[in-house]
Amino acid sequence: MDKNLRSWVWLSGLFKKDPNDKFKVTCTVQGCSKPDINRKKQGQKAGTSNLISHANIHHPTEAKAAKDLHDKKEQEKNAKKRFRTEDTETVKVYDVKRQKTLQQTWSSAAPWDINDEKSKEYHYLIAEWIAVDCRPFTTAEDVGFVRIMNKAVPKYTIPGRDYFTTKIMPDIYERVQNKVKILAKSAxxxxxxxxxxxxxxxxxxxxxxxxxxxxxxxxxxxxxxxxxxxxxxxxx
Missing domain, CATH: 2.10.70 (Complement Module; domain 1)
Structure with a gap:
């Protein structure tokens, strides 16, 4: 196998090489905002630094799954080496648990659906934060805020402002309104x-x-x- 193909970025399946130009690569993730990538030249060879940067920034969940799979493969390979004897006819193979496939790894690290109960919990927390602190809805789209949420809750995807204004905030408003009505009637x-x-x-x-x-x-x-x-x- 080509040495470069051992990099976790190739295990991820995120990128497809251009058969006519070794320095050009296409991101295979559907809906990627920047699918066309130029690989950084290292002499006459094509490096993977631009691919690694793209995966970490734009597709952190898939990147983490690929890194985990790559690390497990390396651990298994190193474990087998430790148990080889000098006798070439006798090789002890380290008994390791069956490794998860990349698809299984991705499934366990896949983002929550927008209607998942865990996602809804964060939808409402963000909406309440916007309302209580009188912040604009665009706050949820700020680069810094998105980075914090991606780091703190990698499986959570922040919806756009339209989702908050048409679904979450009206529901919060109705709930609070009903509580106020009950309180007013009892007074x-x-x-x-x-x-x-x-x-x-x-x-x-x-x-x-x-x-x-x-x-x-x-x-x-x-x-x-x-x-x-x-x-x-x-x-x-």
């Missing part, structure tokens, strides 16, 4: 206050109506009943 009295405030992230002003409720067990509850954009017109 004998409610005090109302209004306030005008400015957004943390823009110069836009908003006006809100807040309800203050004292429950039967003397617990104070504060709920925002309505909030909307407040247009200030300055006449000259």
């Amino acid at each position: 004998n009295n409610m005090s109302l206050t209004t306030d005008i405030w400015k957004s943390k992230h823009s110069e836009e002003s908003f006006i809100s109506l807040t309800g203050h409720i004292l429950s039967t067990d003397f617990e104070h509850h504060t709920v925002v009943l309505r909030s909307q954009h407040f247009l200030i017109v300055i006449l000259h």
Whole structure:
């Protein structure tokens, strides 16, 4: 086998060589944003550093699966070497457990489906963070945030802003609204206050109506009943 083919990037099956140009490679992952890759020249040879960089950045899950498989193959090979005797006719083979196929390894490391319960848990945590801290929906698409999530929860895929605005946030809004209705119905009295405030992230002003409720067990509850954009017109 060609020495370069021993690299984990070739075991991954992520790349396909151009038969007419050894320096050109195509990424086989469906939907890859940058499928065409030029291999770095090392003298007259084609290196794998660009392929490794592409796999680690754009396809971390598949890259990890390939690295794990490569490491296991190396461990098995080294184990067999340790148990060989000097007698060429007698070779002791290290008894190792049957190695997982690459497909099995990928399956165990495959990303969660967007509707998986584990994915939903993180969908709602991110949406609540956006709502509580008054952050824009684009926060979930920021490069730094995506990198943190990929490192912390590799199997979780962050959905786009449309998913949050059309599915997750409306559901959170409805749940909170129902809780407020129940709380309001149980109260004998409610005090109302209004306030005008400015957004943390823009110069836009908003006006809100807040309800203050004292429950039967003397617990104070504060709920925002309505909030909307407040247009200030300055006449000259």
